[in-house]
Amino acid sequence: MTDALSNDIADPATEQVASVSLAQADSDPDGFAAEIGRSFERYGFAVVRDHGVPAALIAEAEAASRAFFALPTEDKRAYHLPGTGGARGYIPFGIETAKGATHVDLKEFWHVGRELPEGHPFAEVMAPNLWPREVAGFRQTMLDLFAAFDAAGAKILSAIARHLGLAPDFFVDTVRDGNSVLRLLHYPPVPADAPGIRAGAHEDINTITLLLGAAEAGLQLKLADGRWLPIYAKEGELVVNIGDMLQRLTNHRLVSTSHRVMNPPPERRGISRYxxxxxxxxxPDYRIETLPQMVDADHPDRYPESITAHDFLAQRLREIKLA
Structure with a gap:
């Protein structure tokens, strides 16, 4: 946990991820792609506003999430499905651990996956959703939020494709019926003698991550020189970052950056973070194989052997103790 607890903090006045409007992707697609692409290459992160996820829907989802996490522990645990890799339902405290960390993360969460029609070929590896009976409207709210995230993510992936010199629709088929997951996170109040931090230093497994809820301080990314850069986002803005799958596909041209969620200062210890x-x-069946455009004499292929997205996910879930 040495890195996770380092206090070597970069100055946001000299280091800052891009803050962009997704509306620009329609009015100036090349300009938007260049700006967000540069940020992804340098930091692996960007902050995105005007993303199209309705504010009213975000508020509904936040209220439903808080209502669920406020339930008694025994009621929540009724929705925990051991042996499933945490793919759906409730994941209690004391389970997820950042790769290489000695302490568990100080959080509990709920997972919502893609709803598949009966008989879909991916049903064997993408479990059906679980829904809490105690929270009215939970199912529809989360499905609506999932769809809104999916749409915003598709526009960002199109910009990434442009930045890489690929066809704007390159990623459409790669993520069609993809094994995406919406996570509702609750970090409870933190005692002064907490043995770990809210989320230990880690990289995300997936293609890209879109995060709502970074207005509360604590999220930091690790710079190449080892310093940590705080990420600041306004209420309702998305923090978007590159995951390991896309880093692998692009031969590290786009970087999956280590990041963490630090414990709050003393005056905020008694406040939950959502x-x-x-x-x-x-x-799941997409084969992650290094794009030939990303390989040259100065950038040899780091991953000469390809792997399916499903196998890659299963491998990483074991590493963080969810499977």
Whole structure:
């Protein structure tokens, strides 16, 4: 946990991820792609506003999330499905652990996956959703939020494709019916003698992550020189970052950056932190194989052997103790 607890903090006045409007993707697609692409190459992160996820829907989802996490522990645990890799339903405290960390993360969460029609070929590896009976409107609210995240993610992926010199629709088929997950996160109040931090230093497994709820301080990314850069987002803005799958596909041209959620200062220790990340995934059978455009004499192929998105996910879930 040495890195996770480092206090070497970069100055946001000299280091700052891009803050962009997704509306620009329609009015100036090339300009938007260049700006967000540069930020992804340098930091692996960007902040996105005007993303199209309705504010009213975000408020409904936040209220439903808080209502669920306020339930008695025994009621929540009724929705925990051991042995499923945490793919759906409730994941209690004391389970997820950042790769290489010695302490568990100080959080509990709920997972919503893609709803598949009966008989879908991916049903074997994408479990059906679980829904809490105690929270009215939970199911429809989360499905609506999932769809809104999916749409925003598709526009960002199109910009990434442009930045990489690929066809704007390159990623459409790669994520069709992808194994994406909406996570509702609750970080409870933190005692002064907490053994760990809210989320230990880690990289995301998936293609890209879209996060709501970063207005509460604590999220930091690790710069190449080892310093940590705080990420600031306004209420309702998305923090978007590159995941390991896309880093692998692009031969590290786009970087999956280590990040963490620090414990709050003393005056905020008694306040819970809530967030809603959307982990956008490739479809399970998509073979992650280094794009030939990303390989040259100065950048040899780091991954000469390809792997399916499903196998990659299963491998990583074991590493963080969810499977």
């Amino acid at each position: 967030s809603m990340p959307f982990f956008l995934h490739f479809r």
